[in-house]
Amino acid sequence: MSFPPACVLGKVGLKIDGRPILEAVSLQVGPMERVAILGPSGAGKTTLLRVLGASLAPDQGAVQILDKNPWQLKSHHLRELRSQIGFVPQDHALVPNLRVWQNVAAGRLGRAGGLRHLRRMTLPRAQELRALHGVLEQVGIGDLLFATTSTLSGGEQQRVAIARSLYQEPALLLADEPVASVDPTRAEQVMALLVRLADENRLPLVVSLHDVALAQRHTDRVIGLRGGRVLFNLPSKELSATKCEELYALPGQEETPR
Numbered sequence: 001m002s003f004p005p006a007c008v009l010g011k012v013g014l015k016i017d018g019r020p021i022l023e024a025v026s027l028q029v030g031p032m033e034r035v036a037i038l039g040p041s042g043a044g045k046t047t048l049l050r051v052l053g054a055s056l057a058p059d060q061g062a063v064q065i066l067d068k069n070p071w072q073l074k075s076h077h078l079r080e081l082r083s084q085i086g087f088v089p090q091d092h093a094l095v096p097n098l099r100v101w102q103n104v105a106a107g108r109l110g111r112a113g114g115l116r117h118l119r120r121m122t123l124p125r126a127q128e129l130r131a132l133h134g135v136l137e138q139v140g141i142g143d144l145l146f147a148t149t150s151t152l153s154g155g156e157q158q159r160v161a162i163a164r165s166l167y168q169e170p171a172l173l174l175a176d177e178p179v180a181s182v183d184p185t186r187a188e189q190v191m192a193l194l195v196r197l198a199d200e201n202r203l204p205l206v207v208s209l210h211d212v213a214l215a216q217r218h219t220d221r222v223i224g225l226r227g228g229r230v231l232f233n234l235p236s237k238e239l240s241a242t243k244c245e246e247l248y249a250l251p252g253q254e255e256t257p258r
Contacts, residue, residue, distance in 0.1 A: 003031040004067045006172050006204035007052050012061030014047060021047045022058065022228045029204050034195060036215035036236070037208040039225035040248055045208040046090075048225065049174050052206060053085050054078065066171055083110040086165030086203075088175040088194075092157050094164075096150035100141075101132045103149050103160055107167035135163045138197060155186055159193075166197060173198055175207040179214065187211065191218045212244050 007029040014022040021044050029035050029052075037045050050056035051063065054070035063069055068081055086107075094103045102121050105128070124132075129145070136142045139159040144152065149160060158178065165173060175194060179187035191207075195218050198205035209215050215222050216236045224231040224247045232243050 005029060005064070006031055006033070006066060007206070008062070008064040009051065010062035012051060012058045012063065014051065014056070014058040014060075016047075020228055022051070025061070025225075025228070025230055027223055027230065027233060029206055031204055032202060033221065034198060034205045034219040035207070036219040036222045037206065037225055038210070038212060038215055038222055038247060039208075039231075040210075043225040044228040045225055046176050047228075049087070049176050049206065049208055052172075053087050053174050054082050055087075079110055083108075083168060084171045086168050086170035086173045088158075088161050088165050088173075088178055090177040090180055092161040094149050094157055094160060096148075098149055100136065100144045100147050100149055100152070100160055101129065104132050104135060104164045104167050107164040110168070132167065135167045136160075138166060138200075139163045139193060155182065155190075158182075158190065162194065162197070166201065170203065173201075173203045173205045175205070177208050177210070179209065179211065187214060195219075212239065215239075 005028045007027070009025055009027050012022055012025045013020070025048065037048060039045050047056065051058055052065065054065050057071050063071065066081060066084055070078055070081055073081060095106075101124070105121050105124070133142055133145050136145055139162050141156055141159050141163075144156060149157065152160065173194070178194065179190050182190065191214055194205060194207065197203070207219070216239060219236050221234065222236050222239050223233045224243065226247055231247055232239070
């Protein structure tokens with residue numbers, strides 16, 4: 001049995017305040033594929049992830065996320081689609097004075113019945129606490145269920161953000177620069193964790209990165225984004241040093257002959 005792609009973009013363009021951020025971006029993410037988006041700062045990686053997460057509508061082009069066009073859906077169906085997309089933001093977006101379990105439980109607030117779920121965040125049922133503990137166990141911090149989030153290390157908070165996305169029971173997992181502020185050893189651990197969780201939960205994974213070697217070790221395919229345009233889209237093992245140099249060339253160096 002074949003499954004449709006998780007994401008399909010066709011010649012997507014988007015401007016913010018009149019400035020082009022994405023230009024003619026076309027890509028496809030398979031149902032179980034692990035994809036890295038590479039590119040220098042300001043290339044449009046976060047914007048592209050927001051389009052894939054159905055939180056930002058492009059000005060032009062075709063978009064299919066989980067076999068639906070988000071911008072042709074009624075508002076309640078759009079909320080339902082968004083609830084199926086787990087997003088791990090670079091800044092974690094946690095509430096510091098809440099307990100860890102409460103931050104993780106917030107992952108289901110976008111679902112139907114979210115108001116009822118919000119009330120349960122003050123008086124959770126035993127079965128919900130067991131489910132929350134199980135998700136935290138998956139990311140290796142089950143013992144922090146009742147900890148105050150502000151007391152956690154940066155790495156632990158990152159795992160809480162990942163657990164929150166998993167608690168949504170998503171059909172697609174996106175991560176924006178999840179290793180931007182960690183050392184190389186921690187970066188390797190975080191990427192290995194994301195890939196393992198995606199594999200165990202049978203999820204497509206799209207992650208934005210700066211570390212080319214990390215992308216090659218942990219993803220199936222790499223997309224190079226520069227100036228809002230796709231510079232390359234190829235299997236990770238086929239990414240050459242020449243392509244990387246072209247992707248990260250300083251302004252004015254792009255046309256250097258080789």
